[in-house]
Amino acid sequence: GAGVSQSPSNKVTEKGKDVELRCDPISGHTALYWYRQSLGQGLEFLIYFQGNSAPDKSGLPSDRFSAERTGGSVSTLTIQRTQQEDSAVYLCASSWEAGGRDTQYFGPGTRLTVL
Amino acid sequence: SQQGEEDPQALSIQEGENATMNCSYKTSINNLQWYRQNSGRGLVHLILIRSNEREKHSGRLRVTLDTSKKSSSLLITASRAADTASYFCATVSRRQKLVFGQGTRLTINP
Known part of the structure; x- marks a missing residue:
């Protein structure tokens, strides 16, 4: 079946x-x-949604970052007033089970460049 | 902060040789997972080893876990050019989410 998709790619x-x-x-x-x-770094956790539970936002670097997940499916990550240090690849992943007990399937990522 | 730390940061070997990468972590875990990343984009899951397991195999991959030393190793046997990628270990933190290390950049020379 279809994997995790992300848009835009760039x-x-x-x-x-x-x-x-x-x-x-x-x-x-x-x-x-x-x-x-x-670039050249590991993955930095931002936010985690599990079913209808309150999301774990502990990784969001500032209040300019927010995310929502509508209907338990599609998610949108919003970055307000972007800064140059926000430039990175943003990766989304999903899994059957919560809490890291299961394989995570990753999307191809969105490469964000802030000029 | 990162939980898993891979060692070495970069590894370059000849095709056909075996590649070993290590991962150390700090807190108790439910499981440890290894992922591969090509071209700086999406990660691909390789193998998951649970805290009560000591060794696991998948094709040319062999993963070991030593919970007493809080370390894991990933062995790729008979390496191929297509194995060139970055390899990350990830552990489940107290907050019940995967925490990734910085990764090992593996280069297989033909």
Whole structure:
């Protein structure tokens, strides 16, 4: 079946603009994760959704970052007033089970460049 | 902060040789997972080993887990050029989410 999809694949924006990144998880997966990966670095956890529970937002770097997951499926990560340090690849992943007890399936990522 | 730390940061070997990468972590875990990343984009899950397991195999991959030393190793046997990628270990943190290390960049030379 279809894997995790993300859009856009690339986004170039000017400093100070808002951006929205979209993630379509695998159908039926209850858990959805957002990560950020700067050039040559590991993955930095941002936020985690599990079913109808309150999301774990502990990884969001500032209040300019927010995310929502509508209807337990599609998720949108919003970055307001983008800064150059926000430039990175933003990866979304989903899994059947919560809490890291199951394989995470990753999307191809969105490469964000803030000029 | 990162939970898993891979060692070495970069590894370059000849095709056909075996590649070993290590991962150390700090807190108790439910499981440890290894992922591969090509071209800096999406990650692909390789193998999951649970805390009560010591060794697991999948094709040319062999993963070991030593919970007393809080470490794991990933062995790729008979390496191929297509194995060139970055390899990450990930552990389940107290907050019940995967925490990734910085990764090992593996280069297989033909």
